[in-house]
Amino acid sequence: MRHLLALVATLAASLGTNLVARPANAQDTGSADAGRTKAGVCAACHGADGNSVNPEWPSLAGQHADYIVSQLTAYREGRRQNALMSPQAMVLSDEDMHDLAAWFSSQPLSPKEADPALVNRGRQLYTGGDADRGIAACIACHGPQGRGNPLSGYPSIAGQHAAYSAAQLRLYASGERQGANAMMRNIAGNMTEDDIKAVTSFIQGLR
Ligand code: HEC
Ligand code: HEC
Incomplete structure (x- = not known):
């Protein structure tokens, strides 16, 4: 499991750096x-x-x-x-x-704060995951600033309300939210309620 997670992280990270030069809305056709x-x-x-x-x-x-x-x-x-x-x-x-x-x-997102009591645990999960428990590091796909990667379909989660993000992690864990693939279901399914609260608070404070 540890090797698999490391591989996913490496692939995602290299994908991110290769594609970073492309504009975020390269495929957008809307007005x-x-x-x-x-x-x-x-x-x-x-x-x-x-x-x-x-x-x-x-x-x-x-x-x-x-x-x-x-x-x-x-x-x-x-x-x-x-x-x-x-x-x-x-x-x-x-x-x-x-x-x-x-x-x-195209609209700017209002910055928000993380709960100071949760930020250390949240940062640890976000940047390092927990390989022994099958939790891939969020940073591998959602990036150091939480801005995701548009061309890989990784959403921006920075500055999102913690209550909303936590609700989504619970929906992935229960399988109610399927997602485009199994990535988030597998990760969220291995998280405890304390993990979810800490990491979503940390995400809320990312900018
Ligand atoms: C009555 C309240 C309400 C209105 C009006 C509404 N939404 Fe939503 N929207 C929600 C809620 C609640 C969610 C989260 C639902 C869930 O958990 O899946 C959501 C989720 C979304 C998402 C997914 C966000 C994400 O990060 O995954 C998008 C995109 C969205 N709405 C766009 C729109 C657009 C565009 C409109 C107008 C045409 C709209 N919504 C009108 C309540 C609303
Ligand atoms: C292997 C890549 C990958 C990793 C690692 C990853 N994510 Fe995701 N995440 C995704 C993808 C892809 C989606 C969109 C899935 C879908 O189609 O619903 C997503 C969606 C989400 C959403 C819902 C966003 C929204 O607006 O509705 C949240 C919240 C989230 N991830 C949090 C996390 C957290 C917290 C971690 C670390 C514990 C994490 N992710 C790790 C790829 C990843």
């Missing part, structure tokens, strides 16, 4: 101006500029456009389900999704 107009219906929950004020609801500001489109598509097709969000995605066309993604990805 941010059109997206701004269409985002009125999203504002109640995600904020007009993608900075949500409710910690249970994700901020979208600064998220990779392709990831936003992939998640909206997953809700529309029922691969990801949520009582509040699924009905919103059902009525969106592909063009709407690309426009909304262009808008929210």
Whole structure:
């Protein structure tokens, strides 16, 4: 297991450095101006500029456009389900999704703080993982700043509300959120509730 995790980390890290020169929105075809107009219906929950004020609801500001489109598509097709969000995605066309993604990805994310009591444990898990328990280091895919890697489909998680991120880790662990592949299900499935609280608090403070 230890070797496998090390290999995954090395591959992900080298992928990240090779692709870092490409612009974040290389594949985005949406119009941010059109997206701004269409985002009125999203504002109640995600904020007009993608900075949500409710910690249970994700901020979208600064998220990779392709990831936003992939998640909206997953809700529309029922691969990801949520009582509040699924009905919103059902009525969106592909063009709407690309426009909304262009808008929210271009907005600056408001910085947040980590809980000082959790930050050391959180940083340790984020940067080193726990190979003995099958927890791959988050940094390998989500990067040192938590900005992810758009071309690999690794989302930006920096500055995200800890309550939302923790809820997602629990959904991966239970299998309710399938994700595009097994990566996050395997990792989250090996985490304790204390691990989840610490690492998501650390992520919330990343900028
Ligand atoms: C009534 C509240 C509400 C409205 C309105 C709403 N959303 Fe959401 N959205 C949510 C919630 C809650 C989640 C997290 C659901 C989950 O756990 O899967 C979410 C999740 C998302 C995600 C996934 C974020 C991630 O990091 O994985 C995207 C993208 C998204 N919403 C985009 C939109 C867009 C675009 C609109 C407007 C067309 C919109 N939402 C309108 C509540 C809402
Ligand atoms: C091998 C690569 C990889 C590693 C290592 C990894 N992740 Fe992920 N992570 C992903 C991918 C890919 C997704 C998107 C999966 C999907 O399709 O739902 C994701 C999604 C997430 C999300 C949901 C983001 C959102 O906006 O909904 C959170 C939170 C998250 N990861 C946290 C972590 C934490 C915490 C760790 C370390 C304990 C970690 N990840 C390690 C690849 C990885």
